[in-house]
Amino acid sequence: MNTNSILIVDDESSYLDLLKGLLNDEGYKDIITETNPLKVFDILDSRNIDLVLCDIYMPEMDGMELLEKLTEKFPHIPVIMVTAVNDVKTALKAIDRGAYEFITKPPDIDRLFLTINRALEHRLLSLERDTLREIRELHRKKWKKDFADIVTESPLMHKVFELAAIFAPTNETILITGETGTGKDLIAKKIHNLSPRSSKPFVVVNLVSITPTLFESELFGYEKGSFTGASNEKIGYFESANGGTIFLDEIGEMPKELQGKLLRAIQYNEIYRIGSSKPVKLNTRIIAATNKDLMEAINKNEFRADLYYRLTRGFINLPPLRKRNGDIRLLANYFLTAGNLIYNKNIMGFTEKALAELNSYPFPGNVRELENIILNCVAKTKDKTFIEKVNLLPFSANEKLSGYKNEEDLLLTIDEAVKKHIIKIMEYTNQNIQKAAAILGISERTLQRRLQEIRKKK
Ligand SMILES: Nc1ncnc2c1ncn2[C@@H]1O[C@H](COP(=O)(O)OP(=O)(O)OP(=O)(O)O)[C@@H](O)[C@H]1O
Ligand SMILES: [Mg+2]
Structure with missing residues (x-):
């Protein structure tokens, strides 16, 4: 049985009965018929209708006029126009005004059923598409607010926000890549803050700054007496991030021999403190970051592929500043405001020449470099004047x-x-x-x- 509801509008009641019978036989049980087109909107307002079959020539209201009103008020309901005359001109006009299809009367039964089935399918698809669009729009509005403190007008960064907002509420591991200074720390913290773990710890571990021999004790902790000098037990980074997020920064710099140890902790979300054979089960979300091309590192046998795949349930790549159109100017002004506050000054802005200079510079150190340059300029520029020159590294031959x-x-x-x-x-x-x-x-x-x-x- 078909559960779709079909409304047939035609001034000839004998035709309505005929069509209703045919459709019932085909399995369409919910058929509503109406001879008066003026009543159509009462019906549509009072109950769900999935499809309308509509006659073109009716005394109370022209079918074409009804079609226009219908598609305007109920854009999701497909309308199939039916007429006794095989009039191609009217058919095209109807399609032009939003009819899904046009069939002639008396209908060719096979063609009628085929058209009805297609129209219903089309309706479902367009509903799905619009729902998706609405969800996306809602989502967009939401991330605009959530990411308001990250200065950008670049569509590439908006994509990053969209992804970050999708991953944030999940427990998936995320790898954030991007050149130095592109905002990897910033995005990692943001994901944590937008997650249900936001009230729990966000623990940053810089993997390069850990001496390899202390790697396990720093990350997993140790039991009292597990080695000389271990007079008390020590909780490692993984355990102190329990319930929250651990941010494994510079993961690409980790020596290969230590990567296996990390893999275990990530794979099972459990660790062994040094000196204990009892595993500690954890609920720690892992976000990692690197400015290295890990695929290249895998090819060079410097990074474990299995660890890479564990880390990349979510993957976010931050574009370099030079690819974010308009952002250099925007961020320069943002850091100028910050600089004015820090140095208690009122630098008025940049000369066009200074801005042009900034815009043509490749910023290998990305946003961090721009931030430092501007703060430096603010410190050095006389109050209440414009920044005329920026102190950039010469990239020409030297x-x-x-x-x-x-x-x-x-x-x-x-x-x-x-x-x-x-x-x-x-x-x-x-x-x-x-x-x-x-x-x-x-x-x-x-x-x-x-x-x-x-x-x-x-
Ligand atoms: N879009 C932005 N708006 C405002 N500040 C930003 C933006 N992007 C980055 N910053 C600032 O730039 C600096 C560098 O960002 P961050 O430390 O997140 O970069 P990173 O990618 O982690 O760099 P590294 O690879 O060197 O660790 C920080 O002070 C950060 O607050
Ligand atoms: Mg960083």
Whole structure:
């Protein structure tokens, strides 16, 4: 049996009876017939109708006029127009005015049923599509408010918000990728704040800053007496984030031998404290971030593929600032306001030349670099004037950058080349960690760790 309700409007009651009988036989049991088109809206207002079959020539009201009113007031109800005359012109007019289809009277039964079935299917699809659109619109309105403190007008960032809002209420692991300074920390915290875990801890663990030998004790904790010096038990990061979110930052920098240990904790959401054989079951949501291309790291055998897939139930990639149209100007003004507050000044704005300079700069350090540049400018600019010049790194050829001319440079191993490049960039930026990290596309912490290693090896 078919549960759809069909309304047939025709001034000839004998035709109505005939059609009703035919449809009943075909399994359509809920058929309403009406000879007076003026009563149609009372019916539609009082009950659910899935489809209307409507005669074109009726004395009280022209079918075409009824069709127009119908499609305007009930856009989801498909209308099939029926007429005794095989009039192509009227047929086309009806379609033009929103009829789903047009059939002639007396109807070809097969064609009638086929058209009715198609129209009902079409209705379902368009309802689904509109419901989806409404949900999306609601969603959009919601994230606009939720993400209002993240300054952007870039559609690429709006996509990021949309995704973040979808993942936030779930317990899925999320990997956030993007160049340094693109806002990975910001988005991770936002996801936590928008989740049902928001009142529980958000624990940030920077995986590069943990000494490998202390990795397990820092992450999983230890029992009292488990090793010399363990005079009290210690709760690790995973346990202290229980009920909340643990943010594993710079996951791409983690030594491979430690990745397996992390995998276990993520896979089973349980950990073993050092010195205990009893697992501690946890309810910790995991968000990880990296500025490294993990796929490339997997190919180079530096990152475990199984860990990667555990981490990426949700995946968010933050676009670099240079790809966010209009955001450089927007953020520059935002940081100018912040700078005015910090330095208790009233810098009026930027000259067009300064803005043009900012807009043509590639910002390897992204939003963080822009923030630092603008705050620096505000500090240095005279009160109540405009910022005329911005202190950017010259990206043009620079003699300090020309190097690698000797033959021995061609014989360097990758490690040696990386080391040499880091040292070059440090020289180039006059040992400015922040600028060097921005050029190298790594975080300041990673750069500091690399520098420590270089110094140790010297
Ligand atoms: N759209 C934005 N609006 C306002 N502030 C922003 C925005 N994006 C980033 N910031 C600010 O820029 C700085 C860098 O952001 P964040 O620390 O989240 O970057 P990151 O991607 O985690 O960088 P890294 O890879 O170096 O860890 C922070 O001070 C953050 O508050
Ligand atoms: Mg970060």
